């Protein structure tokens with residue numbers, strides 16, 4: 001089966017991998033390089049973690065996601081994942097840590113509940129409030145995102161997969177699996193996948209009111225020596241507590257320490273120049289002022305602007321016809337499911353799957369309690 005794939009991010013490349021390993025013929029198009037540094041999938045790291053607040057469905061999908069990554073590492077001959085464990089800081093009755101702990105209890109997922117002293121022992125760079133506690137999982141950690149998409153593209157090229165970088169798809173006919181390129185040529189196949197990230201609504205106008213491209217800034221930092229050592233041994237911090245949706249990824253496998261705050265996010269055009277505003281990296285750090293000791297002594301290495309597609313209900317957005325699937329993210333969540341979604345998309349496209357069941361599953365609803 002020949003499948004046209006628009007987008008060479010983690011979803012497009014994983015789908016191509018899953019199709020190619022089954023003997024099908026994916027053809028990948030991207031408006032930029034493959035992989036494209038402007039894609040949401042291109043950064044040093046992305047988190048994979050079990051904690052999903054109240055969303056039992058997504059939490060349940062993380063174990064299959066790990067299995068899918070293991071299949072990918074096997075095919076690539078190399079693992080691009082560092083298991084650091086994950087930590088969430090809780091303090092309020094309805095914060096993300098508390099909701100995730102309740103979800104773990106419902107799903108019988110093992111975890112450690114750490115008191116304040118134990119959290120400080122694990123992460124001595126933290127400044128914690130009096131009632132802080134930690135929700136810790138040994139499973140979970142850092143997917144080395146740019147290495148993964150580079151390795152996937154190299155694997156696909158080694159299999160002879162056709163990949164067309166610098167090729168913008170101007171239009172897509174979802175019922176007939178036809179795309180139109182900017183050079184006015186048209187291409188048809190048995191099936192079509194649109195995995196165009198934050199650009200998806202431009203190709204699928206039906207999604208304009210559902211998916212909004214959002215701009216997010218992450219900051220790479222170099223802590224002073226003593227803190228650096230502690231960070232190197234730190235779990236991923238999925239949530240520092242409070243309402244700013246703050247997270248941190250430790251400097252594993254020669255990557256940088258990275259901080260981000262979901263609250264520092266706004267609508268924007270993913271094709272716009274990726275320039276930081278004056279003092280914007282420093283502004284992001286203000287969300288961490290009350291969480292990190294010695295923050296004023298950290299050196300800002302780089303502030304980075306990224307775009308992802310956001311939906312109001314924070315569910316993945318999946319549209320299907322008989323011959324096509326369009327899929328895009330719900331903010332900062334989809335990389336971890338990349339390999340799994342690739343396998344599931346390939347299964348759906350090449351089988352006689354039930355479209356409604358497929359969409360419900362992809363949106364984490366089929367597995368909700």
Ligand SMILES: Cc1cc2nc3c(=O)[nH]c(=O)nc-3n(C[C@H](O)[C@H](O)[C@H](O)COP(=O)(O)OP(=O)(O)OC[C@H]3O[C@@H](n4cnc5c(N)ncnc54)[C@H](O)[C@@H]3O)c2cc1C
Nearest residue numbers: 007009010011031040041047169197329332333334335336
């Ligand atoms: C700051 C940040 C932090 C995140 N943190 C996490 C995390 O910790 N864990 C996690 O699981 N997820 C995380 N995510 C989300 C995750 O990175 C994205 O959901 C995922 O990478 C999206 O992959 P994708 O393949 O759908 O899109 P993308 O990676 O954006 O790829 C889309 C590709 O489509 C191409 N394209 C678009 N339009 C066209 C067109 N018309 N013609 C040809 N090509 C086109 C683009 O050039 C691009 O290369 C984060 C995202 C951001 C921005």
